[in-house]
Amino acid sequence: MNISREQVLKALESIRPYLQADSGDVELIEISNDNIIKVKLTGACSSCPMSIMTLRAGIERSLMREIPAIKRVEAVSY
Numbered sequence: 822m823n824i825s826r827e828q829v830l831k832a833l834e835s836i837r838p839y840l841q842a843d844s845g846d847v848e849l850i851e852i853s854n855d856n857i858i859k860v861k862l863t864g865a866c867s868s869c870p871m872s873i874m875t876l877r878a879g880i881e882r883s884l885m886r887e888i889p890a891i892k893r894v895e896a897v898s899y
Contacts, residue, residue, distance in 0.1 A: 822890040824852050832887040833860075836880055840866055847880060850897055858884060858894045872896070 829849055840846050845866030851859040860880065862872055869875070873896075881894035 822856070824856055824858075824888055824890055826852060828888055829858060829884065832884050833880075835887070836883050839879065840864075840875070843869075845869065845875075856890050856892045858891055859897050860894060861898065862896055867898070 826849065829852060833847055833849060837846065841864075843865055845862065845864040847866065848861045848863055849858070850861050853859070860876075861867075862869075862876070866872055866875060876894060876896050881891075884894055885891050
């Protein structure tokens with residue numbers, strides 16, 4: 822199953838207010854052919870020691886609940 826950029830962006834919108842409340846945010850970077858979502862944590866989230874927990878327990882869990890075809894979510898840093 823192909824995952825559309827619009828699906829992921831819509832799902833991210835439901836998470837975004839929680840990240841922004843802590844001066845952070847998330848940016849969609851890529852959707853791979855094998856349904857791995859790559860995101861970039863920005864703002865306070867980019868340097869937070871709890872960012873891995875935010876990624877796994879918050880972002881990944883929410884996205885996978887909305888879009889079951891997602892295999893995992895990975896953070897990238899540029």
